[in-house]
Amino acid sequence: MPGHIVSSYDTDLEDLRRQISEMGGVAEKMTGEATLALARQDESLAQAVILADKRLDALQREIEEKAVLLIAKRQPMAVDLRETISAIRVSGDLERIGDLAKNVAKRVTAIADQSPAQKIVLGVRHMSDLAEGQLKDVLDAYASADLKAAHDVWERDGEIDALYNSLFRELLTYMMEDPRNISFCTHLLFCAKNVERIGDHTTNIAETIHYLATGEIFMGDRPKNDSSNYATVAPGA
Amino acid sequence: MPGHIVSSYDTDLEDLRRQISEMGGVAEKMTGEATLALARQDESLAQAVILADKRLDALQREIEEKAVLLIAKRQPMAVDLRETISAIRVSGDLERIGDLAKNVAKRVTAIADQSPAQKIVLGVRHMSDLAEGQLKDVLDAYASADLKAAHDVWERDGEIDALYNSLFRELLTYMMEDPRNISFCTHLLFCAKNVERIGDHTTNIAETIHYLATGEIFMGDRPKNDSSNYATVAPGA
Numbered sequence: 001m002p003g004h005i006v007s008s009y010d011t012d013l014e015d016l017r018r019q020i021s022e023m024g025g026v027a028e029k030m031t032g033e034a035t036l037a038l039a040r041q042d043e044s045l046a047q048a049v050i051l052a053d054k055r056l057d058a059l060q061r062e063i064e065e066k067a068v069l070l071i072a073k074r075q076p077m078a079v080d081l082r083e084t085i086s087a088i089r090v091s092g093d094l095e096r097i098g099d100l101a102k103n104v105a106k107r108v109t110a111i112a113d114q115s116p117a118q119k120i121v122l123g124v125r126h127m128s129d130l131a132e133g134q135l136k137d138v139l140d141a142y143a144s145a146d147l148k149a150a151h152d153v154w155e156r157d158g159e160i161d162a163l164y165n166s167l168f169r170e171l172l173t174y175m176m177e178d179p180r181n182i183s184f185c186t187h188l189l190f191c192a193k194n195v196e197r198i199g200d201h202t203t204n205i206a207e208t209i210h211y212l213a214t215g216e217i218f219m220g221d222r223p224k225n226d227s228s229n230y231a232t233v234a235p236g237a
Numbered sequence: 238m239p240g241h242i243v244s245s246y247d248t249d250l251e252d253l254r255r256q257i258s259e260m261g262g263v264a265e266k267m268t269g270e271a272t273l274a275l276a277r278q279d280e281s282l283a284q285a286v287i288l289a290d291k292r293l294d295a296l297q298r299e300i301e302e303k304a305v306l307l308i309a310k311r312q313p314m315a316v317d318l319r320e321t322i323s324a325i326r327v328s329g330d331l332e333r334i335g336d337l338a339k340n341v342a343k344r345v346t347a348i349a350d351q352s353p354a355q356k357i358v359l360g361v362r363h364m365s366d367l368a369e370g371q372l373k374d375v376l377d378a379y380a381s382a383d384l385k386a387a388h389d390v391w392e393r394d395g396e397i398d399a400l401y402n403s404l405f406r407e408l409l410t411y412m413m414e415d416p417r418n419i420s421f422c423t424h425l426l427f428c429a430k431n432v433e434r435i436g437d438h439t440t441n442i443a444e445t446i447h448y449l450a451t452g453e454i455f456m457g458d459r460p461k462n463d464s465s466n467y468a469t470v471a472p473g474a
Contacts, residue, residue, distance in 0.1 A: 082305075109467055179413040
C-alpha cells in the first residue's frame with residue numbers, strides 16, 4: 001500500500017501537528033496558571049486564563065475543520081487516516097483541558113475574600129504541577145510518536161487520583177471543623193476535581209498515541225486510584 | 238456530485254444509526270435510573286447502572302472502529318462523511334453521559350447510611366428528569382435529522398443550569414447548618430454537577446445535528462445560566 005500519494009498531504013499533516021502543538025502549549029500554560037492564580041489569589045492572572053480559552057476553542061475549530069476537509073479531499077489511508085482522526089481526538093481533549101482550567105480560574109474570584117487555608121490550596125497546586133508535567137510529557141510523546149513515553153504517562157495517572165482522594169477527605173474534614181470553611185472548600189473541591197479530570201484527558205491523549213502507533217483503540221483498564229466516590233468522613237473524626 | 242456510489246454504504250450508515258440509537262437508549266435509562274437509585278437509596282439499582290456502562294463503552298468502541306473503517310474503505314464525501322464524523326462525536330458524548338451517570342450511581346453507596354435530606358435529593362432528581370427528557374428529544378432529533386427540534390433542545394440547556402445554581406446554594410446552606418450534612422451534601426453536589434454536565438453533552442449532540450444538517454461546526458454562544466463558579470454563601474445567611 002502506498003504511504004500517501006501527494007506531497008502536499010505531508011504539508012497538511014504538518015499543519016495539523018503544528019496547531020496541536022500550539023494548542024498543547026496553551027493548555028499547559030492555562031493548567032499551571034489557573035492554580036497559580038488560585039494560590040496567589042491573583043484575579044488578573046485568572047482573567048488571563050479565562051481569555052486564553054478563546055484561543056484554544058478557535059484552534060480546536062480550525063483543527064476539526066481542517067481534518068474533516070483533509071479526509072474528504074485526500075481520502076487518506078492507514079496511518080495517515082489515523083493521524084487525522086488522532087488530531088481530532090487530541091484537539092478535543094486539549095479543548096476540554098482548557099475548559100477545566102478556565103473553570104478553576106473562575107473560582108479564584110469566588111474565594112478571593114475568604115482567605116482559604118493555604119495548606120489546601122497548595123494541595124490543589126501540587127496536583128496541578130503533576131497534571132501539567134504529565135500533559136507536557138504526553139504532548140512531547142505525541143510530537144515524537146514515542147509510544148513508550150505515552151505508556152509511561154498512562155501508568156502515572158493513578159498518582160493524581162491518589163492525591164485527589166486524600167485532598168477530598170482533607171477538604172471534608174476542614175468543612176466540618178468550621179462552617180466558615182464550607183464555601184471556599186466547596187470551590188476548592190471542584191478545582192481539585194477539575195485538575196483530576198485534566199489528568200484523565202492527559203491519559204486519553206496517551207491512549208490516542210497508542211491508537212496512532214498501533215491502530216488499536218484501547219489499552220486496557222486504567223490504573224484508577226480514585227475511590228473518593230465512595231468516601232465518607234464523619235464529623236469530629 | 239454523486240451522493241454515494243455503493244448501496245452497501247447505506248447499510249453501513251444504517252448500522253451506525255442503529256447502534257447510536259441503542260447507545261442513546263442505554264444512556265437515557267442510566268441517567269434516569271442513577272438518580273432514581275439515589276432517591277430510593279437502592280444500591281442494587283445503582284449496581285445495575287454501573288454495569289450498564291460497560292455495554293455503552295463496548296458500543297462506543299464498535300461505532301468508532303466501524304466509522305473509521307468506513308471512512309478508510311468507502312471514502313465518503315459531503316453529507317455521508319458528515320454523518321460518519323457525527324456518529325463518532327455523538328457516540329463520544331453518549332459514552333461520557335454514561336460515565337457521569339455511573340459516577341452518580343457510585344455515590345449511592347457512599348450516602349446510603351447518612352439519610353440525606355429528601356428535599357435536596359429530589360432537587361437532583363428533578364434536574365435529572367429534565368436532562369433525561371432533553372436527551373430523549375435530542376436523540377429523536379438525531380434519528381429524524383430534525384434541525385428545529387435540535388435547536389429547541391439547545392435553547393433549553395439553560396434550564397438545567399439554572400436549577401443547578403439554586404441547588405448549589407441550597408446545598409452550601411445545608412452544609413453550614415449542620416456538619417453532619419457535609420459528607421452527603423458533597424456527594425450530592427457532585428451528583429448535581431454530573432447531571433448538569435449530562436445536559437452539556439446533550440447540547441453537544443444538538444450542535445452535532447446542526448453540523449450534520451448544515452456542514453457548519455458551531456451554532457453560537459450557549460445559553461449558559463451556570464453562575465455557580467462565582468457563587469458564595471455566608472454561614473448563617
